[in-house]
Structures are given as structure tokens and as C-alpha cells.
Amino acid sequence: MLDDTDRRLLRHLLGDPTLSTGDLAEQTGVSAATVWRRLERLAEQGIIRAQEAVIDWRALGYGVEVSLRFTLDKTAPRAFDDFIAAARSVPEVLAIETFLGRVDLRLNVIARDMAHWQDIYRDRILTLPHISDIEALMLVSTLKNAEALPV
Structure with a gap:
């Protein structure tokens, strides 16, 4: 299912969905290519459904x-x-x-x-x-x- 890297990515993404792949890589300690592949896989699996604006x-x-x-x-x-x-x-x-x-x-x-x-x-x-x-x-x-x- 999810490993520690996936969990770190999700935590950072939930904290700030506007983070770039490079910023996520820096904050999670993995390469930008790894971040991109992981995010693609999480989206394909339906774990990440969308990035959306939350309107007050x-x-x-x-x-x-x-x-x-x-x-x-x-x-x-x-x-x-x-x-x-x-x-x-x-x-x-x-x-x-x-x-x-x-x-x-x-x-x-x-x-x-x-x-x-x-x-x-x-x-x-x-x-x-x-x-x-x-x-x-x-x-x-x-x-x-x-x-x-x-x-």
C-alpha cells in the first residue's frame, strides 16, 4: 500500500497543495523525478483524486x-x-x-x-x-x- 515516502508526500501535499514537485522533493528528501512518479502512481490508484481550490x-x-x-x-x-x-x-x-x-x-x-x-x-x-x-x-x-x- 503506502510506504513512508508516500505518506510524507501526502502529508506535505495536504499541508500545502500548491507545492511544486521540486519543493515536495526538497521537503521529503527524494528526487523530483521520484516525487513525480509517486504522485502519478497515487493518482492512478485513486488515492489522489484532485487538487482543488477551497473557497471560504x-x-x-x-x-x-x-x-x-x-x-x-x-x-x-x-x-x-x-x-x-x-x-x-x-x-x-x-x-x-x-x-x-x-x-x-x-x-x-x-x-x-x-x-x-x-x-x-x-x-x-x-x-x-x-x-x-x-x-x-x-x-x-x-x-x-x-x-x-x-x-
């Missing part, structure tokens, strides 16, 4: 984040498919997650302020199909948000 929505004026938990009316055969298709069309929905258990789905939604949130909730969320129950959890603060694995 608050810096763009979105001050409200709400997690919505939904239970769907599962008597409708296409309840999940219909709900997910409709939820994907709401631009303020950042994430759609499905679960096993009492809660079927969770949406993470952002809004500029409480007035904007009310508009989104009334006009877009409550009109989503097949909702049996809904619970809203307003984000107060994020204490830890690590996507890094302990490699």
Missing part, C-alpha cells in the same frame, strides 16, 4: 450555513431520485449526503443572511418533493474541519 464562502458574503436533515416519504417509488434531482438545482446547496437510519438525507445550505435564508427555505427547500420530516441545524462555529487523513 463567508469571505464571499455568505454568513449563514444550515444543515438540514430530511426524512422522505418512502411510499413514493422515486422519492430519493426526485428529491436529489430537485435539491441539485438549488445553487445554495453545497452538499447532499444520504444516510442509513432515521435520517435519509442531509443538505448543507448557505445563505448571505437570515432574510436570504428565509427566502431559500420557503421558496426552494420546502418545495422539494417527498419530504416527510425536516430538521434544521444552524451552524454556529466550526471547531475542526480537517479533510486530511492521519498519514
Whole structure:
């Protein structure tokens, strides 16, 4: 699976995804060619899926984040498919997650302020199909948000 060099590369890459191959080589103590080959192999294996920008929505004026938990009316055969298709069309929905258990789905939604949130909730969320129950959890603060694995 992963050896110590792979783990070092991943740790440095997670710490700063903008590091060049040369910088990664210098920080991990291997040659640039080795870094390049290793990164290619990790990408081919699906371990590194992408390098992406992480946008701070608050810096763009979105001050409200709400997690919505939904239970769907599962008597409708296409309840999940219909709900997910409709939820994907709401631009303020950042994430759609499905679960096993009492809660079927969770949406993470952002809004500029409480007035904007009310508009989104009334006009877009409550009109989503097949909702049996809904619970809203307003984000107060994020204490830890690590996507890094302990490699």
C-alpha cells in the first residue's frame, strides 16, 4: 500500500497543495523525478483524486450555513431520485449526503443572511418533493474541519 515516502508526500501535499514537485522533493528528501512518479502512481490508484481550490464562502458574503436533515416519504417509488434531482438545482446547496437510519438525507445550505435564508427555505427547500420530516441545524462555529487523513 503506502510506504513512508508516500505518506510524507501526502502529508506535505495536504499541508500545502500548491507545492511544486521540486519543493515536495526538497521537503521529503527524494528526487523530483521520484516525487513525480509517486504522485502519478497515487493518482492512478485513486488515492489522489484532485487538487482543488477551497473557497471560504463567508469571505464571499455568505454568513449563514444550515444543515438540514430530511426524512422522505418512502411510499413514493422515486422519492430519493426526485428529491436529489430537485435539491441539485438549488445553487445554495453545497452538499447532499444520504444516510442509513432515521435520517435519509442531509443538505448543507448557505445563505448571505437570515432574510436570504428565509427566502431559500420557503421558496426552494420546502418545495422539494417527498419530504416527510425536516430538521434544521444552524451552524454556529466550526471547531475542526480537517479533510486530511492521519498519514
